[in-house]
Amino acid sequence: xxxxxxNRDQEFDEQQLSISKIMEIKKFSYQxxxxxxxNTFIEKEDYPxxxxxxxxxxxxxxxxxxx
Amino acid sequence: xxxxxxxxxxxxxxxQNLKDLKAREKQLAEWSYEWHPxxxxxxxxxxxxxxxxxxxxxxxxxxxxxxxxxxxxxxxLRLLWDATTxxxxxxxxxxxxxxxxxxxxxxxxxxxxxxxxxxxxxxQTDSVMDSNVGGFFGPFMKFSGFDALExxxxxxxxxxxxxxxxxxxxxxxxxPGFAVDSHIMGEELTEYFAEDEKDAKNIGIVSAGxxxxxxxxxxxxxxxxxxxxxxxxxxxxxxxGIGTVFRNKNIKAIVAKIPGxxxxxxxxxxxxxxxxVGRDYAGEMRDLDDKQNQMKKKGTANIVNVMSDYDxxxxxxxxxxxxxDAPKIHSDFLRDKWFTLGINDGCWIGCAMQCAKGADDFxxxxxxxxxxxxxxxxxxxxxxxxxxxNIGVFDYQPILEANFYCDTYGICTITWGTIVAFIxxxxxxxxxxxxxxxxxxxxxxxxxxxxELLHQLARGEGFGKIAGTGVRQxxxxxxxxxxxxxxxxxxIGMENKGLEYSQYVSKESLAQQGGYAMTNKGPQHDEAWxxxxxxxNNQIPTFDDKADALHWFPxxxxxxxxxxxxxxxxxDVTPADNKLEDEPHKIPKHVRNYLAVYEGVTGKKLxxxxxxxxxxxxxxxxxIFNIRRGYGLRKHDAQPYRAAGxxxxxxxxxxxxxxxxxxxxxxxxxIQGKSTEEKMxxxxxxxxxxxxxxxxxxxxxxxxxxxxxxxIEHLKKIGMDxxxxxxxxxxxx
Ligand code: SF4
Numbered sequence: 018x019x020x021x022x023x024n025r026d027q028e029f030d031e032q033q034l035s036i037s038k039i040m041e042i043k044k045f046s047y048q049x050x051x052x053x054x055x056n057t058f059i060e061k062e063d064y065p066x067x068x069x070x071x072x073x074x075x076x077x078x079x080x081x082x083x084x
Numbered sequence: 085x086x087x088x089x090x091x092x093x094x095x096x097x098x099x100q101n102l103k104d105l106k107a108r109e110k111q112l113a114e115w116s117y118e119w120h121p122x123x124x125x126x127x128x129x130x131x132x133x134x135x136x137x138x139x140x141x142x143x144x145x146x147x148x149x150x151x152x153x154x155x156x157x158x159x160x161l162r163l164l165w166d167a168t169t170x171x172x173x174x175x176x177x178x179x180x181x182x183x184x185x186x187x188x189x190x191x192x193x194x195x196x197x198x199x200x201x202x203x204x205x206x207x208q209t210d211s212v213m214d215s216n217v218g219g220f221f222g223p224f225m226k227f228s229g230f231d232a233l234e235x236x237x238x239x240x241x242x243x244x245x246x247x248x249x250x251x252x253x254x255x256x257x258x259x260p261g262f263a264v265d266s267h268i269m270g271e272e273l274t275e276y277f278a279e280d281e282k283d284a285k286n287i288g289i290v291s292a293g294x295x296x297x298x299x300x301x302x303x304x305x306x307x308x309x310x311x312x313x314x315x316x317x318x319x320x321x322x323x324x325g326i327g328t329v330f331r332n333k334n335i336k337a338i339v340a341k342i343p344g345x346x347x348x349x350x351x352x353x354x355x356x357x358x359x360x361v362g363r364d365y366a367g368e369m370r371d372l373d374d375k376q377n378q379m380k381k382k383g384t385a386n387i388v389n390v391m392s393d394y395d396x397x398x399x400x401x402x403x404x405x406x407x408x409d410a411p412k413i414h415s416d417f418l419r420d421k422w423f424t425l426g427i428n429d430g431c432w433i434g435c436a437m438q439c440a441k442g443a444d445d446f447x448x449x450x451x452x453x454x455x456x457x458x459x460x461x462x463x464x465x466x467x468x469x470x471x472x473x474n475i476g477v478f479d480y481q482p483i484l485e486a487n488f489y490c491d492t493y494g495i496c497t498i499t500w501g502t503i504v505a506f507i508x509x510x511x512x513x514x515x516x517x518x519x520x521x522x523x524x525x526x527x528x529x530x531x532x533x534x535x536e537l538l539h540q541l542a543r544g545e546g547f548g549k550i551a552g553t554g555v556r557q558x559x560x561x562x563x564x565x566x567x568x569x570x571x572x573x574x575x576i577g578m579e580n581k582g583l584e585y586s587q588y589v590s591k592e593s594l595a596q597q598g599g600y601a602m603t604n605k606g607p608q609h610d611e612a613w614x615x616x617x618x619x620x621n622n623q624i625p626t627f628d629d630k631a632d633a634l635h636w637f638p639x640x641x642x643x644x645x646x647x648x649x650x651x652x653x654x655x656d657v658t659p660a661d662n663k664l665e666d667e668p669h670k671i672p673k674h675v676r677n678y679l680a681v682y683e684g685v686t687g688k689k690l691x692x693x694x695x696x697x698x699x700x701x702x703x704x705x706x707x708i709f710n711i712r713r714g715y716g717l718r719k720h721d722a723q724p725y726r727a728a729g730x731x732x733x734x735x736x737x738x739x740x741x742x743x744x745x746x747x748x749x750x751x752x753x754x755i756q757g758k759s760t761e762e763k764m765x766x767x768x769x770x771x772x773x774x775x776x777x778x779x780x781x782x783x784x785x786x787x788x789x790x791x792x793x794x795x796i797e798h799l800k801k802i803g804m805d806x807x808x809x810x811x812x813x814x815x816x817x
Pocket of ligand 1: 430432436440650652
């Protein structure tokens with residue numbers, strides 16, 4: 018499937034994936050993030066069962082501006 | 085012998101030692117002053133000490149100084165400008181070290197308010213350096229009656245300065261023979277000046293260490309008293325060699341002593357207002373930290389594994405962003421094996437973040453203190469990456485050992501990590517060999533050799549002493565003496581302006597390349613850390629977006645250093661409803677907290693725009709200070725190519741998929757049949773062009789000319805058109 022991830026085109030072999038799985042594939046391990054799927058906030062407990070499909074717009078905003 | 089017997093014996097030794105020191109005490113100068121309570125965060129005077137002729141004076145702080153320079157770094161820069169000429173060198177007596185906390189510094193009702201800024205002319209950069217540090221000295225000096233301490237001159241013999249805020253006297257002593265290394269000197273001086281054990285919490289000390297005496301990269305340790313452990317802990321003003329200046333002035337230590345910390349020593353205007361936001365913040369730490377960064381359990385090192393996951397953990401002199409052995413230095417090991425948990429680890433009173441972690445009973449395996457059990461302060465993230473992955477060491481045992489020795493010897497762990505990484509790459513490329521290193525096999529991963537190099541530096545011997553001159557000096561030496569390829573060393577030597585890079589891989593974030601190399605003092609991440617916003621979130625895709633970020637973040641973060649605040653507190657915990665904010669990456673609720681705290685302390689209203697202007701004034705002053713000294717122009721913002729892209733074929737090939745894709749998609753470049761070298765050349769040209777475009781955009785946004793010089797009209801706009809600044813920049817408009 019093709020989706021938009023953080024305003025960039027992103028392709029995955031699978032036809033659909035949970036948000037958790039996408040984060041695992043992308044190695045997004047940072048804890049302080051904001052997730053929006055098609056402009057709707059997704060809570061952390063919903064990452065495992067929220068499904069992302071072809072054409073979806075997924076935003077995984079990492080809140081580290083400190084370092 | 086049991087541990088109790090050993091402790092009793094050590095105690096007896098220490099008591100006898102202190103008696104001997106007391107017997108040798110020789111006072112060189114004494115100056116009494118009238119103490120006044122602080123007024124809304126300000127003492128309205130600074131303390132001047134000339135250690136050369138033992139002159140001690142107070143200087144008034146004018147309203148203009150407060151308005152234009154605020155405090156902290158602002159005061160430091162103003163005083164240093166007035167004390168020096170454009171040709172003053174770091175080791176001239178007229179160079180100064182200035183320590184200043186800022187108006188908010190010393191409050192205990194909001195987290196992270198005990199920082200000081202240390203400012204001096206740097207032996208590494210030959211220009212202005214600033215370094216922020218926690219610990220007790222800054223606030224205690226302020227409670228003793230001064231907004232800044234200005235040290236000038238050069239003493240003939242080693243001296244100890246004592247600011248007695250109990251009896252309101254400043255004294256200078258000839259050093260009666262205190263230890264050199266900070267972990268011992270801190271204990272000795274605390275016992276020497278405290279009335280009894282209960283009084284130890286009222287002592288704050290600044291000291292350096294043995295390696296600061298033999299290098300250009302010396303740092304300063306600021307102590308804080310750990311009341312639970314009943315021992316002295318250390319925090320560092322690390323960057324740029326200010327510890328070297330300190331020892332060059334023959335200052336062994338500065339001690340401040342106060343009657344105690346209580347309630348409202350800053351005499352703030354609205355304590356309740358500060359307490360309200362302070363309580364709210366402490367609640368966030370209590371409820372959210374464990375689910376977020378675990379600062380209380382891992383400190384800043386919590387991101388070691390995160391950086392590795394995102395290919396940002398510097399490995400083998402910043403060649404790569406991760407390594408197969410990186411899991412061995414996962415931050416969980418620090419939490420589960422090394423750090424003592426459940427103990428108050430704040431480097432200033434009232435900090436709910438408590439990130440100043442410590443590893444207790446660490447048994448040293450090398451060096452002069454081999455076999456001793458000590459507390460290691462850290463490692464923080466930068467230390468873990470610098471003394472670990474960047475030199476190919478993936479084991480916390482030698483990382484902690486090097487951490488301890490860097491601290492007590494008085495050298496910066498960030499700088500040392502980048503130096504050793506550079507040396508190791510040179511060694512592996514045959515630029516230097518065993519003959520030159522005096523037998524040390526300085527391959528990546530050789531922790532033992534790296535530690536020996538550090539001990540050599542502390543002894544002022546061998547190749548260690550050369551290492552202590554820093555990357556810039558070594559590049560020169562290796563070219564001139566050993567015939568090294570100057571371009572190669574320029575590409576891999578991770579320094580800009582003479583200062584070594586701190587520990588993040590910036591190759592895939594153009595904004596961070598600017599966040600590093602466009603800094604006033606040199607590449608430290610305390611001005612801007614934009615990698616996630618840029619590379620991962622893709623929030624700032626255009627040059628204008630990046631320029632906006634490279635305006636707002638450096639200005640916002642400069643503000644902490646004007647006020648006496650710790651930047652970690654701002655965004656290492658995120659409020660639960662932060663996602664609903666318009667600009668969540670700025671953690672707006674915490675920005676509002678800071679405005680409330682500022683108003684609560686000073687009684688002056690401030691909004692976000694006003695906050696940025698306060699910083700902009702000082703930031704531009706510092707830029708012009710650099711220009712006054714012959715730096716601060718576009719050419720000085722150039723970066724080593726390693727910060728922007730792959731220097732070697734092995735680096736390119738290790739991330740070939742990424743680079744090939746970029747060549748095809750961004751540059752429309754046909755990679756078929758092209759050699760790695762051909763592809764590298766095209767990529768390099770592109771990345772170097774991008775950086776030049778970034779400079780154009782950022783200079784424009786900051787109100788500077790294309791050569792990086794602040795425009796007169798911009799200084800007028802921000803109310804910083806001081807005649808002495810105009811005089812410097814007028815010919816360059
Ligand atoms: S957040 Fe950490 S470094 Fe900052 S003041 Fe608190 S304990 Fe010190």
